Amino acid sequence: MEPTRTPAVDVEVVTRDCVIAGGGPAGLMAGYLLAxxxxRVTVLEKHADFLRDFRGDTIHPSTITLLGELGLRRRFLDLPVTRLSTLDAVVDGQRLTMIDFSTLKPPDNFLVLAPQWTFLDFLAREAAVFPGFELRMCTAATEILTDGDRVVGVRATATEGGVERELEFHAPLTVAADGRTSRVRRAAGLVPDELGVAIDVLWFSLPKPPNPPPSTLTYLDGRSMVLTIDRGDRYQGGLVIPKGGFDDVRAAGLAAFRRRLTATAPVLGSVVGELRDWEQVRLLSVQVDRLPCWYRDGLICIGDAAHAMSPVGGVGVNYAIQDAVALANTVAGPLLRHGSVPLSALDAVQRRRARPVRPMQWIQQRAHARVGHGGVPRPRALSRPARTALALLQPLVRRVTARAVGRGFLPEHVRS
Known part of the structure; x- marks a missing residue:
């Protein structure tokens, strides 16, 4: 079908089997799998590169397994990435192992920490070997094209050397993978339900101190929660604050911010002086939402465009990738055989992926409420019998959390 809009004479028109808005983990993985x-797949990425900091760094065992199914596992692990078998927390000065990925079935029984741009560059290079794959950088989808009620592609703006030009991509399937503020989703009239969040996160980067302790995900006490994500020679640091509390933190001053960090995470004491300006601190306004309906005829949303996840568990990247796998498994056949995708197939993708998304978002909301109200159990505040029971239960808790976080509730697998 052709769009009802007649393109201007100077508008480039490209016909593909699928056009994907957004070159993040969901968009690039979907593009790779379909190609x-x-x-014939085109992925549109509005930026000139993937070098944006303070994005999800955690590549979970479920994603490593998928890379293995695609024959990419070894090449990815040969990159400069960090492997972790456990995730530790220091609670009131006492180190606890919260998750033990080594309890999972080998060989994918570890977590990988990798800057997101490393992962996206890797996927883009690997996808480029397929003749049907195309990645257009500096190209942003701006609106959808329709024929009656059916979405038949997108209009996009490409910027080259400071000069903008208009393009139209016609395709039987459009995928919105352009994040939690998705422009394509909005153009399609799809509105997510806000599920409510009690926290925000202030992100910053600091060098590791001399003789750093073992990798530690978080430091927690009665006052604050500080994240220290291992990035080789640096920490991607974070401070969890009440929702909307950044103005109060800024008003107290940068010196008070540094003192707050070191009071909870003394390990940062020798390096926190590197924070000299508020420009070094980025606010992540945490949101958790979910579309009631992820699709309309000819279009589907995946990843954060369908369901924004919070940083709890670091599962956002991996759930987005799982969406892409489920989508490719479901729609590749109809596209190849018929050149179209029925609504029933898009509905099947939503029904399948909503099954793990809902419980994980529920867990994240409960975690937000506990952290936001200081409700996290602290070992020193527990009675001796309670501490004994906690110690006895820890091995089981580590196994359960490793399975829930590392594999997810419904791990996807690549179909041939």
């Missing part, structure tokens, strides 16, 4: 099946 691998022999389809």
């Amino acid at each position: 691998r099946r022999g389809l």
Whole structure:
């Protein structure tokens, strides 16, 4: 079908089997998988590169397994990434192992920490070997094209050398993978339900101190929660604050901010002086939402465009990738055989992926409420019998959390 809009004479028109808005983990993985099946796919990324800091760094065992199924596992692990078998927390000065990935079935029984741009560059390079794959940088989808009620592509703006030009991509399937503020989703009239969040996170980067302790995800006490995500020679640091509390933190001053960090995470004492300006601190306004309906005829949303996840568990990247796998498994056949995707297939993708998304978002909301109200149990505040029971239960808790976080509630697998 052709769009009802007649393009201007100077508008480039490109016809593909699928056009994907957004070159994040969901968009690039979907593009890779569909091109691998022999389809013509274009991924549109509005930025000139993937170098944006304070994005999800955690590549979970479920994603490593998928890379193995695609024959990419070894090449990815040969990159400068960090492997972790456990995730530790220091609670009131006492180190606890919260998650033990080594309890999972080998060989994918570890977590990988990698800057998101490393992962995205890797996926883009690997996808480029397929003749049908195309990645257009500096190209932003701006509106959808329709034929009656059916979405038949997108209009986009490409910027080259400071000069903008208009393009139209016509395709039987449009995928919105352009994040939690998705422009394509908005143009399609799809509105997410806000599920409510009690926290925000202030992100910053600090060098590791001399003789750093073992990798520690978080430091927690009665006052604050500080994240220290291992990035080789640096920490991606974070401070959890009440929702909307950044103005109060700024008003107290940068010196008070540094003192707050070191009071909870003394390990940062020798390096926190590197924070000299508020420009070094980025606010992540945490949101958790979910679309009631992820699709309309000819279009589907995946990843954060369908369901924004919070940083709790670091599962956002991996759930986005799982969405992409479920989508490719479901729509590649209809596109190859019929050149179209029925609504029933798009509905099947939503029904399948909503099953793990809902319980994980529920867990994240409960975690927000506990952290926001100081409700996290602290070992020193527990009675001796309670501490004994906690110690006895820890091995079981580590196994359960490793399975829930590392594999997820419904791990996807690549279909041939």
